Structures are given as C-alpha cells and as structure tokens.
Amino acid sequence: MPPKMMPFEEALTFFQTCLPTLVEKESVPLASALGKVLAEDIVSPINVPPAANSAMDGYALNIDQASEHADTKQTPFQVSQRIPAGHAPSPLVTGTVARIFTGAEIPLGANAVIMQEEVRVNSDDTISLLRLPSANENIRPKGQDVASGQSILHSGQHLNAMDIGLLASIGINRVTIFKPLQVGILTTGDELIAPGTPLQDGQIYNSNGPMLQGLLTQSGYQVIDVTHCLDDKAATESVLQNLANKVDIILSSGGVSVGEEDYVKDAIERNGTINLWKVAMKPGKPIVIAKVFNTPLIGLPGNPSSTLVTYHWLANAALRRASGQAIQRPKPIPVKASFSRNKTISRDEFLRVSIQNGQAKPHPQQSSGALLPACESDGYLHIPAGFEINQEDSYDFYPFSTF
Ligand code: AMP
Ligand code: MG
Numbered sequence: 001m002p003p004k005m006m007p008f009e010e011a012l013t014f015f016q017t018c019l020p021t022l023v024e025k026e027s028v029p030l031a032s033a034l035g036k037v038l039a040e041d042i043v044s045p046i047n048v049p050p051a052a053n054s055a056m057d058g059y060a061l062n063i064d065q066a067s068e069h070a071d072t073k074q075t076p077f078q079v080s081q082r083i084p085a086g087h088a089p090s091p092l093v094t095g096t097v098a099r100i101f102t103g104a105e106i107p108l109g110a111n112a113v114i115m116q117e118e119v120r121v122n123s124d125d126t127i128s129l130l131r132l133p134s135a136n137e138n139i140r141p142k143g144q145d146v147a148s149g150q151s152i153l154h155s156g157q158h159l160n161a162m163d164i165g166l167l168a169s170i171g172i173n174r175v176t177i178f179k180p181l182q183v184g185i186l187t188t189g190d191e192l193i194a195p196g197t198p199l200q201d202g203q204i205y206n207s208n209g210p211m212l213q214g215l216l217t218q219s220g221y222q223v224i225d226v227t228h229c230l231d232d233k234a235a236t237e238s239v240l241q242n243l244a245n246k247v248d249i250i251l252s253s254g255g256v257s258v259g260e261e262d263y264v265k266d267a268i269e270r271n272g273t274i275n276l277w278k279v280a281m282k283p284g285k286p287i288v289i290a291k292v293f294n295t296p297l298i299g300l301p302g303n304p305s306s307t308l309v310t311y312h313w314l315a316n317a318a319l320r321r322a323s324g325q326a327i328q329r330p331k332p333i334p335v336k337a338s339f340s341r342n343k344t345i346s347r348d349e350f351l352r353v354s355i356q357n358g359q360a361k362p363h364p365q366q367s368s369g370a371l372l373p374a375c376e377s378d379g380y381l382h383i384p385a386g387f388e389i390n391q392e393d394s395y396d397f398y399p400f401s402t403f
Contacts, residue, residue: 156326178324254302
C-alpha cells in the first residue's frame, strides 16, 4: 500500500503526542541538573530577597524624620550603627542614620538609602545629606525577585544555567529530573562507509550517523550506540534486535521508502508495527514511526538535508515527549523574504536561509541531498503549502539554535 501523504501540521501534532514518556525520574544534586529535564513543579518556599536590602553603599534613613529639619543640607545626622551585608541590623534610632552596604538588610524604621556619593561626612563623623532621597529609594523590597509561594519552574522544562541559579537562590540543592533518554542510531546503506577510509567506486561517506549523534547530544539525549547496517534482510533484523535490547528508542536514517532495498521497513513489518507516511514537507517526505522488538523507532529519510529537517521538525518533537519534556513548538521570528516566487507547491517548505539586512535570503542550493547549504545558513524559512512568496511579506523564520 503506498504511504499516505500527511499534511505537515497534522504530522507535527502526531509526532508531538505519539510517544509516552520513556524515561524514569531521579533526584540529583543541583550541580548535576544542568541540561536535564525537570520532573517536578517548583514553588518557592521563600521570598527572594528574604528581607528588604540596600541596592547601594550609603546611609539608611527615615525620610519623614529627615524632612522635619528646615535645612536638610546643613543638618548633621549621627551615624548610629554600621550594617555590612550579612549582619542583622538593629532598629534605626530615631533621628539618626545607619551606615549601610550593598545587600545589607534595611533596619526597621528606615525607608530610604542615600548613596554615599550624595552625603558629606563632617569632621565629627556626622553626615549631612546633599539632597533628600525619595521614599524607598535604593531599597530592594522583600520578594522583589521571587515571592514565597510563587510558581517558578515547571515539570518538562530543560534546565539552563539561569534556572540552576534561580533554584539555588531559593535554597534548593537537589531536584527531581528525568533520566536522559537513551537513543540508538542506525544508519543503513551498502554505499556508505565511515569517514577515514578511502572511497571505492560507488561509495559515499556516512554523514548522517555523526550528524544525528551531534543533534541528539546537543538536545541532551544519551547516544548509547551508533550502528551501520548493510542493505541486507538478516543483518538489519539482527542489528535492530540488538539495539532494541539496549536503548529507550531507535533513530534510523535511510531504508524507509518503498523501494526493494528498503530493509528497515521490511524488518519492522516482520517484528513490530509500522506507520509509514509521506509527510507533505520539503525536504523530507518518507518518515516512519514504529515499534520494533517492543522498542519505539523513528525512521528518517536518508538524504542528509531531509534527515536534518525531519530530525529538527518531527523526530525532535517525539523525542522531546519521550524524554519527559513539555510539548513546545519552536518559536518563530517573523522575517521578510528577500525575493518573490509565484509558483506554489503542495508541501510545507523549509528553505535554508541566511538573514541579510533583516531579510531572509534563500541559499541557492536547496537540494535534499546537500548539507553544505544548511551549514552556510542561519535557519529555516517556513513556507506553508500552497503559499506564494511575496518579497516584503513576513514569514516564520526559525534559527537552527531554536531546535
Ligand atoms: P535511502 O533512503 O536509503 O534510499 O537513501 C536516500 C539517499 O540518502 C541516498 O542517496 C543515500 O545514499 C543517502 N544516504 C542514506 N543514508 C545516508 C547517510 N547515513 N549518510 C549520507 N547519505 C546517506
Ligand atoms: Mg539506502
């Protein structure tokens, strides 16, 4: 049966939802949580900062008391205490000021801090104010950053360095995360050899294996095995069985069309269940989501640009879900096209473009077999099926870094 042509948006929704979470949770020290997927919602148990503190080195005072003096600039104020950061203050003695440093708690009774550059220190160690500060000036209020009870991070999000800092700021030293998804890569084809060996007639180098390994690693997944398999029925079957025993999910490239040499498809059909679609996207097309030897498998097309685009757009969506991440479509940036095209096509197109003078300029080479154009581009310009391209109209641009 010829594969069904599935509209791109339908395929994306399917890939976003088709797999269950395949990984378990574990508690890890904060230092090991970078790049991992959070498996709990985080609600802050404290205010950050826990108490109002000074944003400047200066003097804490009560502006209502200070303004009672007819001539603030001349009036000397006693410095009744010194409050370095980390030391608890005493309540402010009425009519005096407190020497205070950045990050030190504001004493009870003070309602402003004047910068040290805005006072005159008199010979008797009193100070005079060069101006009267306004209420709450240079005071960072309690809970300014995070309020006690505030929900700050959510299960399913990737923890970046800022998140780690935020968790530390609320006193958390361990978090529950999802264990990294363990992936096995399978590349296929008699024509492929590993880089580092001289090419014989009819051969090309295997670029998808190393590329997929890089893409998976960049996304935070653990590549357990990278295997290449010749176009052979028995070999394909035994390699798939071996991978299935070791990993949470298999990612393959090539061998999934409907040709006589497409052994991955055949092996799955004999040992599991298969959904094979032609997704209406360019580059792209044949893509598989399957279960083989009881293990999920995503089968990407073999042409390197198709492999890249279907990884970024479809495999990634399924892997995100399998690894415990929240469903999230990459975030587009509207960018004007640098060109017009009257011709429409019936597939969603992902042009490799570079941004020049604020406009998206397509790489002249858009062949699905070519990889250099992607390396020379900044990201994808998404042209939905049936759309013309009008210079000056905006389209969704997705930098490669968003995937
Ligand atoms: P297939 O889907 O196996 O028919 O492969 C489609 C095209 O992609 C063919 O031209 C293959 O030579 C090429 N191809 C398949 N796998 C790889 C790979 N791992 N690295 C580079 N090119 C590949
Ligand atoms: Mg092949």
